[in-house]
Amino acid sequence: RPNTLDCTAFTSRLPFLNEADQLKHVLRATLLGNGSRRENSAEHSWHIMLYAWVLAEHSIVEIDINRVMQMLLLHDLVEIDAGDTPIHGEIDHKKMAAKEEAAAKRLFGLLPEAQKVSFTALWHEFEAAQSNDAIYAKSIDRVQPVLLNLKNGGGSWIEYSVSLAQVDYRVGDKVKLGAPRVWDFVRSQIEPWFVSQGLD
Amino acid sequence: RPNTLDCTAFTSRLPFLNEADQLKHVLRATLLGNGSRRENSAEHSWHIMLYAWVLAEHSIVEIDINRVMQMLLLHDLVEIDAGDTPIHGEIDHKKMAAKEEAAAKRLFGLLPEAQKVSFTALWHEFEAAQSNDAIYAKSIDRVQPVLLNLKNGGGSWIEYSVSLAQVDYRVGDKVKLGAPRVWDFVRSQIEPWFVSQGLD
Ligand SMILES: [Ca+2]
Structure with a gap:
């Protein structure tokens, strides 16, 4: 391909790429799998891109996985200014x-x-x-924190006193739109935890 | 699309997706742009995917950006077991x-x-x-830490006492293979720092 671009096309992108670095400072409600610290939105975005790619065949809607990946790559950038909105917190939509x-x-x-x-x-x-x-991308974005909470022993469910019914409503209903079998399985895995906490 | 998959196809992927969470604990030599802490390999992977996508037209080789993104998404996973290898450190290849x-x-x-x-x-x-x-993916993987060092005031160049000639050899030569114009510009930006440190 001919290399006819001048530097301007690159330099004009640098401020955006530099600014994106800030997403590594935005902390989510979710803890990492080992519970040692909160997950940041940049590493979360990486993780859900991996989820989306690995689980692509579980989508019940016909998807273009490359567009899904692009969507997930940039979906949280707005949090640099707006912050993360914990799904189990009070939200003024x-x-x-x-x-x-x-x-x-x-x-x-x-x-x-x-x-x-x-x-x-x-x-x-x-x-x-x-x-x-977007439906599939949202399913994946919602299901990953559930699996982290399961791994770290409750995480943000404990912090926000979440019941299984609330998880069904706030998370499950959305995951089911794109990947219902994934939700069926995940729900079967988390139910015992909620029962054990008297939050089922 | 017919939903004929049983749960096995999902459950068989869960251990991999859970294990991937560990990449968030692998720390690189590079500091974040504000110098506050080391970058981890998961958020690094996210950032370079954004770089690769935003700068795709600067590649001098014909690329499939979707394959490049997939490559970058998983390129550092091996560090979960093998650790990160700082480019300016001693390496037993x-x-x-x-x-x-x-x-x-x-x-x-x-x-x-x-x-x-x-x-x-x-x-x-x-x-x-x-x-x-792979050539373009490697270019991007190499150039992002340079821009972080420039932003945080030297970062891993100071820690490893790196000269401009070493950056040319270890980083520049690789970046130039995929995106020479990007390197021309980046080099012009970092040269004054090395001159100011007497490391040019
Ligand atoms: Ca690496």
Whole structure:
């Protein structure tokens, strides 16, 4: 391929790539599998991309796994400005959406026009959770913290006093839209923990 | 798509996905952009996938960006057993290669056969650095720590007493194979730092 780009096309992307480094400082409610510390949103994004790829055949909707991966790669970038919203915490959805929209505008606005437009569109598609790719991406984003909590002995379920019914409603219903068999299995694995805690 | 998979196809992947969580504990020589702590290999993998995608048009070799992303997603998993090898440290290449090969065998061996084979092949392709996709993936893997060091004021260059000539040899020559214009620009940015330290 001809190398006709001048440096400008690169330099114009550097501020975005540098800014993305901040996502490593955004801490989630979820603890790592060994319980030693909270997971940050950058390593979480990496982990769910691996989940999405490895589990792709479990999607019940027809997906383009490459688009799903791109979606997951950038889905949490807005947290650099807006912070993480714990799924089991109190959420003011309208306020949060406004903060994230402003974050997307600032962050994707660091990119050259064409990339700004396509990244913003992909993020909106993920947030809307209507397309097949977004439905599967959301399923995966929701199921990974459940498996970390199972591994670390309760994690954010303990911190937020979560019941199994709440997990069904806040997590399971969404996972089932994209990967119902995965949820069937995961639920069977977590039920004993909730029973043991009297939270079933 | 018909949902004919039984749970076995999922449960057989869980140990691999759980084990991958360990990559968040593998610390690299590089500090984050603000210098506050070392970068771990999971968040590093996420960051370089973003780099690879955003900078794809700067590749001078014809690439399949989706394969590049998959390669980068799994390229560091072997560090779970073998640890990170700082590029500016003393390296026993033969010993390291044997450790990483054993790690790949154990980790990818956790997956069902077809995925084990394809993941192992993709990792070998990355390590061999011969295919276009691997050449570009390696360029990106090498250039990101340089930009973090520039941001945090020297980072691992100080720790390992690195000269500009060593950066040229250990990093620049590899980056240039896949993205020479990127290296031209990055080198122009880091040169003043090395001059200021008397390490040019
Ligand atoms: Ca590495």
